[in-house]
Amino acid sequence: MINIKNNTYILLFLLFSFCSNGQVKKLTALQIISNASDAYIHSKYMSMNSTYNLYLDYNSEKVYEHYAGIVLKKNEVIYFEIKSTEFITFKNLGIKINYDQKAIVLEKQNKATEESPLSLKNYLNGYNAKLIDSDKNNFICELTPNKISQIMLSKIIIHIKKNDYSIVKQTLYFVEKMETKDAKGKRIYTTPRLEINFSPREKNEKRDNLLTSKDNYFTERGNEIVLSKRFSTYQIFKS
Template structure:
């Protein structure tokens, strides 16, 4: 009976701790969103660093990116990928593949500043104070289809995101310094660098524009493939 009681106490304590961490994480996400929403115009420089494994210290590949927010429009870049939301349209561009995908924009910000998408993805959440700010670790994904098994998000004392670390699930192929093919499960670190309130123009016509009811490519990207997935009223 005593053993059963101790097990029950352990279960209840674990549930209480999870509930407290979940509430703390949701509060941090809410505070962070309020911070970015309050600033209608901003741009943030990003630095992406890929590591070959979850524990390796040497950067295998790195590149820069940015987040630009202008009122209700946003632009998010990552190496040769661009995601743009403007005038009710969501435009995703892969410059490597020379493909542009256009769909309806429902107001969901798909940039790294939007953390609400993670709230229901993980079974385990830990929140703790770090360097005057906060660090959140989310693990044990709800669904197997999620491509990462753990994410760490760090905030400063102003609820600004300073870093995200993504631990992937699947192995990827790469070549070592000797040109030999190897496999490993990588991690990605995204450092949020300097933030500026300088206005940066977001112009969807640089990518696509309407010609009557038809969506067409801009002259700059006329050699790309356009996939129009908009749902027309």
């Protein structure tokens, strides 16, 4: 069965863009998403709140699971939080912290980068993009994978602001079935969708500098990584 949360984390690198200039007339979906990617890459300091609503199927209006998070980019460091898990990507190292499981995963930069919201262009390698709608404020683009078996999604709908190319909303339509139980406790299998909404988050230099500071998580002694004291009881995994 699909692990919704893990897939959500991996896919999170699709979700974030910020501030760009450009023409809004006669743009293709590829150009729009490329502009959004470039806007994020060139942003020095961005901060967003995020909310996640998981639905049991493509058409359901009843939220099955809801959780919140934040997205932060500052001084070339990527920080994002989803429920009880933090992801921080530095220049040469990525770190994942699960506070419920008291576990930390350390990843080399090249692997951490793949899971970080660095560029929409990277995600487009396996997708076809088209502009399906447009209103006064937003472009609405649809991405469909070339090979569903590899991507595990049937499509993604992205709402992108016209004035600054920031992402407002994204809806992910999963392919694999998810196991749940009905009111009588009977197992049921559904094909879920995940809606993620973004809104501006107030910037706070002191707080955000702490979230993106290496010293808040670990120190480097040669080739050795020494975790902060607050993580002394956590189990460490290297990838």
